[in-house]
Amino acid sequence: MKAVILPGHKQGYRIENVPDPKPGKDEVVIKVNKAALCYRDLLQMEGFYPRSKYPLILGHEVVGIVDEVGDNVSEFKPGDRVTSMLFVPDWSCEYCKTGEEVYCKNRLVYAQELDGFFAEKARIKASSLVKVPQGVSDEGAVIVPCVAAMVYRGLKKAGFKAGDIVLVTGASGGVGIHAIQVAKALGAKVIGVTSSENKAKIVSKFADYVITGEKFSEEAKKIGDVSIVIENVGTSTLEESLRSLRTGGKVIQIGNLDPSVVFNLRLGYLILKDLSLMGHIGANKRDIIETLDLVKEGKITPVIGGEIKIDKFEKGIQLMKDKNRYGKILISS
Numbered sequence: 001m002k003a004v005i006l007p008g009h010k011q012g013y014r015i016e017n018v019p020d021p022k023p024g025k026d027e028v029v030i031k032v033n034k035a036a037l038c039y040r041d042l043l044q045m046e047g048f049y050p051r052s053k054y055p056l057i058l059g060h061e062v063v064g065i066v067d068e069v070g071d072n073v074s075e076f077k078p079g080d081r082v083t084s085m086l087f088v089p090d091w092s093c094e095y096c097k098t099g100e101e102v103y104c105k106n107r108l109v110y111a112q113e114l115d116g117f118f119a120e121k122a123r124i125k126a127s128s129l130v131k132v133p134q135g136v137s138d139e140g141a142v143i144v145p146c147v148a149a150m151v152y153r154g155l156k157k158a159g160f161k162a163g164d165i166v167l168v169t170g171a172s173g174g175v176g177i178h179a180i181q182v183a184k185a186l187g188a189k190v191i192g193v194t195s196s197e198n199k200a201k202i203v204s205k206f207a208d209y210v211i212t213g214e215k216f217s218e219e220a221k222k223i224g225d226v227s228i229v230i231e232n233v234g235t236s237t238l239e240e241s242l243r244s245l246r247t248g249g250k251v252i253q254i255g256n257l258d259p260s261v262v263f264n265l266r267l268g269y270l271i272l273k274d275l276s277l278m279g280h281i282g283a284n285k286r287d288i289i290e291t292l293d294l295v296k297e298g299k300i301t302p303v304i305g306g307e308i309k310i311d312k313f314e315k316g317i318q319l320m321k322d323k324n325r326y327g328k329i330l331i332s333s
């Protein structure tokens, strides 16, 4: 089968024909319907995860059909449509036992310690799989584990309440355009912030208010008291995000598009406005299941900016780096 392989740390990628995977104990092999590109894939290619087990197959967002099941797998059978968590927890540590497996110390991450999903087939641990409900499209499922469910848990963690005003930066991007919809589905009023008039057109389909440009805090404050910012960009927008917040507001930091830039945080500003700056790692299995239900109910519509065949993987990377891109970029075989 064809796959996108990273041969070693900072050694680029190759499209290779590799043997089809076979399921081991507690594993299944799925036929990949769609996978999706993510900034983490670009960071992995740039070498930000040096302890990865190379060579590896890239990609950690997937939906597909169970093709074969290994020994000891009873929950899934061939023909089931599934998506996967981004990692495999041990399900036995103190965090896993309290439903916060995203903090598991022994977790194994797809496309880092385990092969990922940019391939025709993928070998997946059954314990990380989630069945995709009927009525949810492949596009609707593939955006859930890394994007929509991640935002869903972030809002819960930030103490979101229906009626809160939520501001989303990078609002047309793969995370932003779905973050708007998750917040709306939970009852928020949403301000989308984007960089160009062209992208504002897409954002305005989903957000209640759209602000275009780099200096957005004054306009945001005129709209109302912003309780939460979902920050998808990083150092270049964070200062304005902090300024946009009401007293006691929270930033959920998700994006870090340029990891080389250091942000100078004025602590006095945080203290005097009683602000919280929260890191956010991702979703638990329960969040994925609950978010798939929101997709099923039609409250979240996948926004896809392109679908690229594995052979043309380079085009997908170019699209990810294109400033005019919107939505998620999918990879299929």
Ligand SMILES: [Zn+2]
Binding pocket: 037, 038, 039, 040, 060, 061, 146, 147
């Ligand atoms: Zn991702």
Ligand SMILES: [Zn+2]
Binding pocket: 089, 090, 091, 092, 093, 094, 095, 096, 097, 101, 103, 104, 105, 106, 107
């Ligand atoms: Zn654990």
